[in-house]
Amino acid sequence: MTDTPANSVDATLRALLADILGLGDARAAALTEDSGLFGELPEFDSMAVATVLTEMEDRLGIIIDDDEIDGEIFETYGNLLAFSLRKVTD
Amino acid sequence: MGEHHLRIEPAGAPRATILIVPPLFEEANRTRHTLVLAMRALAARGFSAVMPDLPGQNESLVALEDVDLAGWQAALAEAAAIIDGPLLVASVRGGCLIDHSIKAAGWWRLAPVGGSSLLRTLLRARASADREAGVTSALESLTETAKSEPLLLAGNRLSPAMIAQLGDAEAQPVEPLRSVALGAGGITGTPLWLRAEPGEDAAMAQAIAADIANWSASCGAI
Numbered sequence: 001m002t003d004t005p006a007n008s009v010d011a012t013l014r015a016l017l018a019d020i021l022g023l024g025d026a027r028a029a030a031l032t033e034d035s036g037l038f039g040e041l042p043e044f045d046s047m048a049v050a051t052v053l054t055e056m057e058d059r060l061g062i063i064i065d066d067d068e069i070d071g072e073i074f075e076t077y078g079n080l081l082a083f084s085l086r087k088v089t090d
Numbered sequence: 091m092g093e094h095h096l097r098i099e100p101a102g103a104p105r106a107t108i109l110i111v112p113p114l115f116e117e118a119n120r121t122r123h124t125l126v127l128a129m130r131a132l133a134a135r136g137f138s139a140v141m142p143d144l145p146g147q148n149e150s151l152v153a154l155e156d157v158d159l160a161g162w163q164a165a166l167a168e169a170a171a172i173i174d175g176p177l178l179v180a181s182v183r184g185g186c187l188i189d190h191s192i193k194a195a196g197w198w199r200l201a202p203v204g205g206s207s208l209l210r211t212l213l214r215a216r217a218s219a220d221r222e223a224g225v226t227s228a229l230e231s232l233t234e235t236a237k238s239e240p241l242l243l244a245g246n247r248l249s250p251a252m253i254a255q256l257g258d259a260e261a262q263p264v265e266p267l268r269s270v271a272l273g274a275g276g277i278t279g280t281p282l283w284l285r286a287e288p289g290e291d292a293a294m295a296q297a298i299a300a301d302i303a304n305w306s307a308s309c310g311a312i
Binding site: 019045046055066067 | 116210212213214217218221229284285286287289
């Protein structure tokens, strides 16, 4: 895998979800675009959502305005990745 | 300070006491088991290890909404004042925001975090829980409400003073200080304070104890 910005955002996001949800490397690596997050993973509660947002800001060097957040972003891993990529390239 | 504390003693006379200042709020619960393992490892290395309850946390009889960061600083200084012999402070995450009033021979800090980052996460957890319940609550309006009345944030009823102080709190300069992060050159381990479900990291507990012991020997503080 070449080290494009997209790959590095993807890797950062997987590591962050592994840290917060305690997924372990194997489960984090196995996440696909369609993998469900909020409502699907029992660990993904409202506190975890909040922690994910703050860690995304710290690790991706972005600022997330809470007006931008709706339920859809956390529906699937693909949605969260697309949102992150958009923020990083903004 | 009239609060319970957990103390683990070495077999012989202690080389020094390590006062553990835990992370704040939910992060304290997520890390407690591993910190207690680190205290056991410190005792095995000849240190006495003490972790006090902060007023309003754990077994405390004080209501959380009656305390603020200034009160926690004072309570820690008071708890430290009755400890005999050389004292080192080891604080983790938000604990680093309230450890500077303690009279100590040295400070060791793990992964210090700004108060504003902790507050933002708490406010977001509230907003996220509200959203699930079909209520829209913007961070701005929550922050505005928090100026005049206590706010329930992720199970913590926090006073206006606590919220205001948290928003501005940064770790203060202390001397001598070793500040370590997770990862290369710091402590190898997992950021358990972020973890949604409680976990433990025994290897990290050993690494924490070893780093504190090495630093205490090299810093000349004790």
